[in-house]
Amino acid sequence: xxxxxxxxxxxRKPFTSLEQEAQLNVVRTASLxxxxxxxxxxxxxxxxxxxxxxxILRGAEPVGLCRNELRDRMLTRMPDVTRLLDRMExxxxxxxxxxxxxxxxxxxxxxxxxxxxxxxxxDAVTQEHMRRFHHxxxxxxxTLIDLLNAVxxxxx
Amino acid sequence: xxxxxxxxxxxRKPFTSLEQEAQLNVVRTASLxxxxxxxxxxxxxxxxxxxxxxxILRGAEPVGLCRNELRDRMLTRMPDVTRLLDRMExxxxxxxxxxxxxxxxxxxxxxxxxxxxxxxxxDAVTQEHMRRFHHxxxxxxxTLIDLLNAVxxxxx
DNA sequence: TGACACATAGTGTTATAACACTTAATTTAC
DNA sequence: GTAAATTAAGTGTTATAACACTATGTGTCA
Numbered sequence: 001x002x003x004x005x006x007x008x009x010x011x012r013k014p015f016t017s018l019e020q021e022a023q024l025n026v027v028r029t030a031s032l033x034x035x036x037x038x039x040x041x042x043x044x045x046x047x048x049x050x051x052x053x054x055x056i057l058r059g060a061e062p063v064g065l066c067r068n069e070l071r072d073r074m075l076t077r078m079p080d081v082t083r084l085l086d087r088m089e090x091x092x093x094x095x096x097x098x099x100x101x102x103x104x105x106x107x108x109x110x111x112x113x114x115x116x117x118x119x120x121x122x123d124a125v126t127q128e129h130m131r132r133f134h135h136x137x138x139x140x141x142x143t144l145i146d147l148l149n150a151v152x153x154x155x156x
Numbered sequence: 157x158x159x160x161x162x163x164x165x166x167x168r169k170p171f172t173s174l175e176q177e178a179q180l181n182v183v184r185t186a187s188l189x190x191x192x193x194x195x196x197x198x199x200x201x202x203x204x205x206x207x208x209x210x211x212i213l214r215g216a217e218p219v220g221l222c223r224n225e226l227r228d229r230m231l232t233r234m235p236d237v238t239r240l241l242d243r244m245e246x247x248x249x250x251x252x253x254x255x256x257x258x259x260x261x262x263x264x265x266x267x268x269x270x271x272x273x274x275x276x277x278x279d280a281v282t283q284e285h286m287r288r289f290h291h292x293x294x295x296x297x298x299t300l301i302d303l304l305n306a307v308x309x310x311x312x
Numbered sequence: 313t314g315a316c317a318c319a320t321a322g323t324g325t326t327a328t329a330a331c332a333c334t335t336a337a338t339t340t341a342c
Numbered sequence: 343g344t345a346a347a348t349t350a351a352g353t354g355t356t357a358t359a360a361c362a363c364t365a366t367g368t369g370t371c372a
Contacts, residue, residue, distance in 0.1 A: 004305050009229045012215060017282070018297040019289035023189055024231060025304040030186030031232040032308060033179055047328090059169060067351065073165045075180060076187040079330055082352055087328090104337045104350040126173070133175035135310050140303060141174040147292070147300045148181040149160050152188060154291050203358090223321065235360055238322055243358090260320040260367045319368075329358070339348070 026151070033132060040128050044121060049078060050088055054118050057094060057110035064107035066099070093117065182307070189288060196284050200277060205234060206244055210274050213250060213266035220263035222255070249273065 005025050006015065015021035038048050046054070056073050057065065065073075071081045078084060085108055088094045093114040099105035110118075133141060161181055162171065171177035194204050202210070212229050213221065221229075227237045234240060241264055244250045249270040255261035266274075289297060 004301075005308075008308070009212075009231065011229075017285060018294060018301070019285040020282075022289050022292075022297050022300055023193075023285055025301050026182065026189060027186045028231050029304045029308055030183045033182060035233050037179075049328095056165075059167060068349090073167075075165065075184050077191050080328085083328080086352095098351095102338070102350085106351065126176075129173060129175040129179055132307065132310065133178050136178075136303070136306060138174055140306070141178050143299060144178055144303045144307075145160075145174070145181050147296060147303070148185045150292060150296070151288065151300075152161075152164070152185055154288065205358095224319090236358080239358080242322095254321095258320085258368070262321065313372105315370100315372090317368105317370075320366085321364105322366100323362105323364070325361090325363100327358105327360075330356085332353105332355090334353070335351085337348100337350075339346100341346080342344090 022151075026148075036132070037128060040124055041121070044117065045091070046093070046117070049074070049076065049084065050093070051121070052076075053084065053088065054093060054110055054114050057108065058115060058118055061110065064097070064109035066105045066107055070108060088114075178307075182304075192288070193284060196280055197277070200273065201247070202249070202273070205230070205232065205240065206249070207277070208232075209240065209244065210249060210266055210270050213264065214271060214274055217266065220253070220265035222261045222263055226264060244270075 005011075005021070005028055008028070015024070034048055037051075041048060041051055052075050053070065056070060067081050067085065070085075071078060074081075085094060085096065089096060092111055094108050095111050096106050096108050099107050136144070161167075161177070161184055164184070171180070190204055193207075197204060197207055208231050209226065212226060223237050223241070226241075227234060230237075241250060241252065245252060248267055250264050251267050252262050252264050255263050292300070
């Protein structure tokens with residue numbers, strides 16, 4: 001019933017270890033989840049990375065965050081946050097201002113337009129999460145989350 | 157003891173649903189696993205995507221695969237397999253030959269050099285998987301794999 | 313058998329990611 | 343108080359990803 005990964009990617013030989021199978025399963029699942037999420041966002045003109053930035057900045061309101069703080073909070077590694085923010089600034093989704101106390105820092109805040117976009121997306125995002133996970137029980141979801149937390153425990 | 161995702165990405169508010177928390181956990185974990193894997197591969201001059209291609213082609217030996225078949229078997233979406241293979245051909249890791257029966261097809265095979273590279277990498281890859289997952293029990297790994305299979309069941 | 317639909321690989325082009333390097337402000341140590 | 347180290351943001355450049363489009367070979371069907 002549930003097609004396993006081996007079938008999915010048409011692999012002929014069995015996985016060499018459970019550890020390998022676990023890694024491939026995590027990566028494959030994330031890829032499909034992200035692709036689906038990107039497709040949902042596309043008509044709205046932003047990427048999953050940009051969406052992630054907007055969510056972080058909305059959570060930080062009413063203050064902004066500097067570039068490195070933002071980078072450290074992102075879900076996926078992003079080595080060029082400066083130009084990511086350039087593009088988002090061009091789209092008027094965020095605004096930057098140099099910090100007056102420590103002039104090395106540039107604080108970025110979400111704009112009203114960015115907030116409006118997140119608001120428009122809220123329903124679709126919730127639907128997306130539900131669509132992908134509603135067939136698991138709450139207990140299964142908790143177990144999945146716990147196991148992934150445990151994986152990351154030795155990872156970062 | 158195990159830091160949960162909220163702490164990790166310094167999120168102040170709780171997740172809005174278990175479904176959302178599950179999605180973010182999957183994506184975050186995959187990102188860290190992939191980054192770590194990429195770092196391990198870097199000294200050998202290939203990316204995780206290229207490694208994936210080599211593994212698929214080694215599994216297909218002694219025959220090659222056409223571009224679309226390869227694309228469909230990849231772990232993550234890759235819209236430009238042609239030029240990915242161009243680069244790998246330049247590096248002499250794969251070789252291409254037009255199919256004589258159906259001249260639309262171009263079959264790609266792994267070269268001896270590609271096989272040698274995989275062989276060199278085998279230990280490091282196994283170590284990498286172990287390092288990331290050895291602190292979970294076999295039962296936990298099986299549960300994790302089952303749950304991820306279940307997630308993907310409604311996804312593709 | 314000839315026109316048309318379809319499947320396959322590849323190309324042109326733009327956008328984004330990645331990485332090493334630079335510049336500027338602040339902190340630290342003497 | 344000044345030089346050196348540190349921390350921050352940004353820049354130059356190359357590599358890769360993404361997407362729409364083209365060219366060519368194969369199958370289909372009137």
